Amino acid sequence: MPRNAEDKLADGGGFARWPAYFGYALLYLLLLGPVVGLVLYAGSTRWFFPDLLPATWTFETFWRQLSNARTQQAIGASLLIGGVVTLLALAIALPAARTLGLERFPGRSLVLLLLFLPTIVPPLATGMGLNIIFLRLGLAGSLAGVVLVHLIPVLPYTIFALIGVFVRYDEGYEQQARTLGAGPWRILWQVTLPLAGPGIAVAALFAFLVSWSQYVLTLLIGGGQVITLPMLLFAAVAGGNPATIAALALIFAGPPLLAIALAARALTERTSTVGQQY
Amino acid sequence: MTRIALEHLHKTYPRQDAPALERLSLEVEAHTLLALLGPSGSGKSTILKLIAGIEDPDQGDICFDGCSILRIPAHRRGAVLMFQKAYLFPFLSVADNIAFGLRAKGVRKATIQTEVQRMLDLVGLSEMAHRRPAQLSGGEQQRIALARALVVQPQVLMLDEPFSSLDPAVRQNLQEAVRRIQRELGITTILVTHDRSEALAMADQVALIERGRLVAHAPPQRLYERPPQRQAARQMGIDTFLTGRVTGTTLQSQFGPLTVKEVPCHEGEALYAIRPEHLRLEHEPCAHSLPVTVQSQIYRGDHVEVQVSLGETVLRVRTNAACWSNGKRVFLHLPPEHLFLMEEERPEASRLA
Numbered sequence: 080m081p082r083n084a085e086d087k088l089a090d091g092g093g094f095a096r097w098p099a100y101f102g103y104a105l106l107y108l109l110l111l112g113p114v115v116g117l118v119l120y121a122g123s124t125r126w127f128f129p130d131l132l133p134a135t136w137t138f139e140t141f142w143r144q145l146s147n148a149r150t151q152q153a154i155g156a157s158l159l160i161g162g163v164v165t166l167l168a169l170a171i172a173l174p175a176a177r178t179l180g181l182e183r184f185p186g187r188s189l190v191l192l193l194l195f196l197p198t199i200v201p202p203l204a205t206g207m208g209l210n211i212i213f214l215r216l217g218l219a220g221s222l223a224g225v226v227l228v229h230l231i232p233v234l235p236y237t238i239f240a241l242i243g244v245f246v247r248y249d250e251g252y253e254q255q256a257r258t259l260g261a262g263p264w265r266i267l268w269q270v271t272l273p274l275a276g277p278g279i280a281v282a283a284l285f286a287f288l289v290s291w292s293q294y295v296l297t298l299l300i301g302g303g304q305v306i307t308l309p310m311l312l313f314a315a316v317a318g319g320n321p322a323t324i325a326a327l328a329l330i331f332a333g334p335p336l337l338a339i340a341l342a343a344r345a346l347t348e349r350t351s352t353v354g355q356q357y
Numbered sequence: 358m359t360r361i362a363l364e365h366l367h368k369t370y371p372r373q374d375a376p377a378l379e380r381l382s383l384e385v386e387a388h389t390l391l392a393l394l395g396p397s398g399s400g401k402s403t404i405l406k407l408i409a410g411i412e413d414p415d416q417g418d419i420c421f422d423g424c425s426i427l428r429i430p431a432h433r434r435g436a437v438l439m440f441q442k443a444y445l446f447p448f449l450s451v452a453d454n455i456a457f458g459l460r461a462k463g464v465r466k467a468t469i470q471t472e473v474q475r476m477l478d479l480v481g482l483s484e485m486a487h488r489r490p491a492q493l494s495g496g497e498q499q500r501i502a503l504a505r506a507l508v509v510q511p512q513v514l515m516l517d518e519p520f521s522s523l524d525p526a527v528r529q530n531l532q533e534a535v536r537r538i539q540r541e542l543g544i545t546t547i548l549v550t551h552d553r554s555e556a557l558a559m560a561d562q563v564a565l566i567e568r569g570r571l572v573a574h575a576p577p578q579r580l581y582e583r584p585p586q587r588q589a590a591r592q593m594g595i596d597t598f599l600t601g602r603v604t605g606t607t608l609q610s611q612f613g614p615l616t617v618k619e620v621p622c623h624e625g626e627a628l629y630a631i632r633p634e635h636l637r638l639e640h641e642p643c644a645h646s647l648p649v650t651v652q653s654q655i656y657r658g659d660h661v662e663v664q665v666s667l668g669e670t671v672l673r674v675r676t677n678a679a680c681w682s683n684g685k686r687v688f689l690h691l692p693p694e695h696l697f698l699m700e701e702e703r704p705e706a707s708r709l710a
Contacts, residue, residue, distance in 0.1 A: 255444040256461075257409075260458050
């Protein structure tokens with residue numbers, strides 16, 4: 080059906096579509112504009128006021144930052160923390176979202192509110208208190224501590240993304256698999272996960288992005304021992320060298336862009352095959 | 358193969374006052390097809406879910422060949438349930454859908470291939486193996502779902518209104534296919550339906566369920582021609598009931614004296630009924646008839662349904678001709694040989710009536 084609707088729009092000629100093209104143009108400008116600025120900054124060593132473009136054109140700063148051991152360690156730490164946080168968040172959020180999406184029980188709205196709170200309460204407020212607790216538990220300054228504290232802002236997004244999946248989920252497929260002789264694990268891997276796949280991809284993306292861009296909580300709990308990419312970026316911003324800032328910002332933006340692009344591609348492929356069914 | 362015995366099954370769903378099943382006992386003989394017939398919400402589907410292991414009973418027991426299965430987890434019971442919706446996995450091809458149960462059992466790859474092909478042939482869709490479920494019609498999807506259920510060689514096959522969302526031609530075709538395959542393979546089968554003609558056409562035995570209770574259990578023909586009591590008769594489309602004392606062969610019914618052939622063996626009130634197709638309308642008074650007024654008629658193609666009023670009561674009569682004008686006084690003929698005696702009413706049954 081939607082395909083027919085699109086065909087009709089296309090038949091209507093270019094005139095009907097020009098507001099859409101204008102919208103696309105504006106969108107790309109807003110998205111790409113800052114990136115272009117960053118590339119210009121990162122590619123310049125000297126760029127002074129009256130010049131429209133940098134006087135000398137070199138990506139030396141960018142490569143120097145990328146080959147720097149500290150940067151590489153920070154990238155590694157960020158990827159490791161982001162990856163572990165994503166896996167943990169999915170493991171916790173899947174059963175939680177399933178229950179919240181499928182069941183109606185007393186106190187459900189309260190649970191939803193509590194889950195949503197970390198997105199409203201500033202992380203600094205909780206972070207200070209958590210710092211004391213983590214110090215007592217010996218988790219402060221450790222990778223495990225940072226992973227744990229990242230789960231606080233990550234989980235609400237992951238759970239809410241997945242609740243959307245399970246509200247429309249039909250348990251009949253699982254019941255059918257069960258009566259056909261599939262045990263609980265087979266049902267999880269071969270029925271539930273494939274059915275919820277696109278939603279899980281979105282939730283995983285959210286989880287990774289929120290963890291990847293975390294600064295305050297990493298600083299508070301990591302206590303300077305765990306250095307992630309945002310911490311280097313903040314330090315560079317304080318240092319005030321535009322080329323260094325721009326180079327780090329580009330490195331920082333790389334993996335999320337890649338993740339979004341991959342997810343978008345996977346999602347459009349998946350939904351087009353799944354979509355035919357409905 | 359498998360004989361199923363349900364013993365005093367009781368089930369109440371959370372946050373519902375009325376029980377879905379009330380101490381229901383029922384037996385299904387091996388190799389036979391039992392139809393569970395009843396209005397929606399009467400607890401038919403609950404019976405299937407309990408047997409499949411998707412739900413657990415509050416009380417009672419379920420036995421396959423005399424052994425309780427309640428402790429066996431759903432996926433090891435060998436009881437496959439087919440729903441109204443085909444529930445083909447959208448991310449698998451037709452062949453992989455059929456193979457699903459065999460893979461879960463750990464069957465060898467080569468065996469799976471031949472079995473899947475055999476099933477596709479059985480349901481007549483061999484050329485569809487590599488399609489996606491979304492590319493099949495509703496009837497084809499149900500056929501594949503049937504193949505997927507049969508390929509695991511279930512001890513018990515359960516069908517929960519699997520044809521009700523299909524159009525009539527496809528439905529009949531599939532009913533015949535299921536009946537043929539069920540006879541061929543001899544699988545003990547339970548079919549849930551609210552369609553009387555479907556139950557009568559397909560089943561060896563029909564069990565009538567109403568409000569979580571078993572109302573009647575008999576072969577289709579007996580149930581249709583001689584339902585044992587009022588509730589069962591209503592479900593079989595009968596709405597002409599006569600009560601009164603019988604002296605000799607005369608029933609002193611609420612509508613006047615009538616001759617009957619069957620005579621109760623005890624004193625007191627007796628309950629008779631007659632099928633609508635055995636009633637006849639006459640223009641002139643004759644023996645065994647009562648004066649009635651024509652109220653309306655509905656043309657149904659193969660017959661005409663005439664509604665007549667007898668005092669306060671409205672009765673339905675099946676006739677062949679639509680020559681009865683509304684408001685006309687005519688005579689309702691009740692042939693004595695078709696008036697049959699039913700079980701005495703229990704107090705709760707009469708309250709319902």
